[in-house]
Amino acid sequence: MVNVLSHLGVVSLTLILLISSINGQLELDFYGRSCPKAEKIVLDFVSNHIPNAPPLAASLLRMHFHDCFVRGCDGSILLNSTVASGNQTEKTAPPNLTIRGFDFIDRVKRLLEAECPGIVSCADVLALVARDAVVVTGGPSWKVPTGRRDGLISSVVEASNNIPAFFDNITTLQNDFANKGLDSKDLVVLSGAHTIGIAHCPSFVDRLYNFSGVGDQDPSLDSEYATNLKARKCRTANDTTTKVEMDPGSFKTFDLSYYKLLSKRRGMFISDAALLTNPTTRGLVNEILEGSLEDYLVEFAASIEKMGRIEVKTGTEGEIRTNCAQVNS
Template sequence: MKMRNQCNYFKVLILCILAASTHAQLELGFYTKSCPKAEQIVANFVHEHIRNAPSLAAALIRMHFHDCFVRGCDASVLLNSTNQQAEKNAPPNLTVRGFDFIDRIKSLVEAECPGVVSCADIIALSARDSIAATGGPYWKVPTGRRDGVVSNLLEANQNIPAPFSNFTTLQTLFANQGLDMKDLVLLSGAHTIGISLCTSFSNRLYNFTGKGDQDPSLDSEYAKNLKTFKCKNINDNTTIVELDPGSRNTFDLGYYSQVVKRRGLFESDSALLTNSVTKALVTQFLQGSLENFYAEFAKSIEKMGQIKVKTGSQGVIRKHCALVNN
């Protein structure tokens, strides 16, 4: 009996060791020994190029968000389609930009340390560095993520919040990722530097309920202005509209101001006013300091960046971000 108990003890011990190696944690400076220049290479490339293309900051943080909401932060959004349609071909990702930017950073890092730094970490670092480089908040990015090998269009459609999502849908999709209503309000705040094509919200202007009507939750003067000067018909798929007019390149509190004025461009923006908790949070952040918003935003995006990450022996380090290793 004693021998059997000892055997059971060692079996449990071995399982615990295996579990620990499989579920390793992210850590700051993960590449300090294996690729000490990795984070600096990313930062240098971002700082060198973002000044000529500041709109990429919004694109990269959006890519980070879309990646983490499907299979966790594993760079599956970067994979090309093979025998099944990949995430990047899903409607929510057709306007995602920055793939080439990430590829160029990856090539530089691979030249320095082949097969060491994941595409998932490059996305997370690039998003942070681009926002910081354009004067926005800076947040900690613990590293050690590994890349996934599966990318599924249907999962992207199911998990990424859409511009027309109502509050219930938003709350559910965020909760599925371990994010709460405060995270919803804070991460929506990134729309302060975003842009959109008219087709993402034109139904609010021209055919909200299928009867040729306008969304009553959208400020009527703002809607009139959009129809007159921007989105002149429901099928306009080329005109770009700022989510936070007048400060699209400034990470500030302007987005919340637009929401309070009922000028949030998307239904998902307006939805923040339909729940007492999120409405109060919008007001709280708008009336607070920019420094407080930055600090709170940092907490939420750090939390988002750790959704279902693959670490330890999970996942792989992809040699090319768009391809599964041979």
């Protein structure tokens, strides 16, 4: 009887290990044996090119964020639309039209394909590039476990419906994050990424010229800040080209300036201002301001690592794309 139970135990363990290998899991240094130079190739390329275009770091971080909120972190945001099938992909969704850096990801992928054909996923390339780009520009680092596989589906409709928008109120934002397994703390902490990068006038110009449809200004926006934006940046309600620092005076530095401005009612987007309209999120903003930058960066790392695991495809799911812009034929 003991021998039978022992045999059953071995069989059960074997089945568990088999199922685990099929399902797969994200892990640090996933490519340690299959493509040992992979992460160095990514870091070297980022280190050589991002210093020449620092604002691109913010766009690449945003690309990673937007990718994870649609079908999980599966590189679906990288796919091009296909004329033959009439499929419009996530790239064409309004939230993604101002994202730059798709060619950057493609160039990194080509280097990896030359080193280890068919091994490193585009989803992992994006996750690694986003982290390394922020680090190279002086921002925080975080762990990026790898082993993601690439999705086969990319939909403009899903992107438009699932990516948190700059005009969302706090209830919508909290629901969007909760749907992806993220909480209010993650929402507040990840919003701090607005401390780097730029925005275009259309994303917030209604707050200046037509907040409620009668030519008024958003009363929740600091009047001095609004006057400055009107005079020096978005001079008309129809300005579609002017770029504006999201964190004026500190948009190249990953610091607490975003939260300091937010507390003065100088958050650029409606979604920024929304963080002060809820007791929980307002309290979290105050906690960050009362703490140190080092404490915040630890929290940011924890939240973005959590985000990077949203609905990932591993094991035999999806595929490893040869070209990040199209599924394998």
